[in-house]
Amino acid sequence: MKAITVIGGGVTGLAAAYFIQQSVPGASISLVESSERLGGKLLTNRIGNAVAEAGPDSIVARNSVITGLCSDLGLEQNIIRPKTSKSYLWTRNRLRPIPEGVFGGYPSHGLLPLWRTHVLSFQGIARTAMDLVLPRTEVAEDISIGKLAESRFGREFKTTLVDPLIGGLMSCNSSYLSARELMPGVFSLAKNSRSILRASRARASVAQSMPFFSFKGGVAELTDKLNAATGNVQKKTGVEVRELSRREGRWHITGEGLEIESDAVIACLPAHSAAPVLKSEAALSSALAEIPYTSVANVVFGYGPADFKPPVEGSGFLVPEKEGLLMTGCTWLSSKWSSAESEDLYLVRCFVGTPDSVSWMDLGDEELAAELHRELGAIVKINGKPLQFIVTRWQNALPRYGVGHMELVAKIHSLCPPGLFMAGAAFSGVGISSCVADAKRAVDSAAAYCSAGS
């Protein structure tokens, strides 16, 4: 009987344990998680009866692995979708609708939506249009999203739209992010054509719309169901793995009061946590340590229902870094999700955190909440103080997919000794659906390894 250990009990680790149960029947499966709670970044709180997510609030149906998993777990009937898809930018002292077709990081619906929404100045739009006549941008093997956007459409387009829309998703200025990795469609347009606007006209749509969803009880329904469906897995929570080493063809997993021997290991850890655990594999450990991370925080406020009303219909707004606010974005939770509606409270969530902004880290919870409430009050009319709030801080939470990330990930996978497999947000996409698909990929490799060795 093969022994397989999963390290890390976030959504990647729980999905990996679930997939092993299916594809390696009879295997002895263990899962070790350092905190007392399973689920990792999926953390659904409640204020009153309303769902107040502390981590992710939606899943993107990006691949068939996530949709198949939800269906296998019987979660389909609990799926809810956002009540509105409209959102805004706080720019030049006003909330302005995000122009149609810019979510892919370029104006895929042409220039008209930019005119209509007034998110850019006249000069900004004129500069965007220059993409049509400028010489080709040299993109070589990769280029940062910010550099590509700025060279084609100008600085105003980059700082007003690309930084908050693309960088905002990753809590990161777009100048740090890889275009090839995160916007492959636009990258290929830039690589193969002189003008992105002109080339995109010839293609139906590079920026595909992605259906977002959650569950009636919040996103943690996914990890709760995975936990319940992995009854055969021996789970150890509150135990930190300190060392992972290979001796005589087997893996030794040790920590305080922990000693497991395994034929294969699937490490579903943030790269900065995996690096020290794998110190016996020096080259692998230092490659893992090269992946940079951003810390973020958010505050969910519960206002009296008469005290807070969004000024426009929509799910919230993003704030470009150049506006100089602490807040990077705000979700009007009670307007976005039916699960966050309540008779007694209106829920709002404000976000902070980019790689270059650390000023919020020195603020205590009360101070952070007070500052965000103050900034929010300058944008939206609020009649009273919040009745309740929850502050959540996520240290080194989001991996940064910098230029050359793909090569670094390929190197990490190639440095893994036989029987060790890596999966999670650092490798094939930060979103939940990418993590789940990565868990499936790692399990398929582990299953092949185990059957070859048996």
Ligand SMILES: Cc1cc2nc3c(=O)[nH]c(=O)nc-3n(C[C@H](O)[C@H](O)[C@H](O)COP(=O)(O)OP(=O)(O)OC[C@H]3O[C@@H](n4cnc5c(N)ncnc54)[C@H](O)[C@@H]3O)c2cc1C
């Ligand atoms: C505020 C926020 C909002 C987000 N919003 C969205 C969104 O709306 N949609 C979306 O798709 N994604 C979103 N994401 C990203 C997504 O939530 C994460 O990328 C994903 O949940 C990562 O899952 P994981 O299992 O790979 O890692 P984690 O959830 O980080 O799990 C890793 C686990 O490993 C454990 N661990 C660490 N070290 C050890 C050790 N030595 N021994 C044992 N266990 C260890 C940790 O305790 C943790 O439980 C968001 C992330 C954040 C922080």
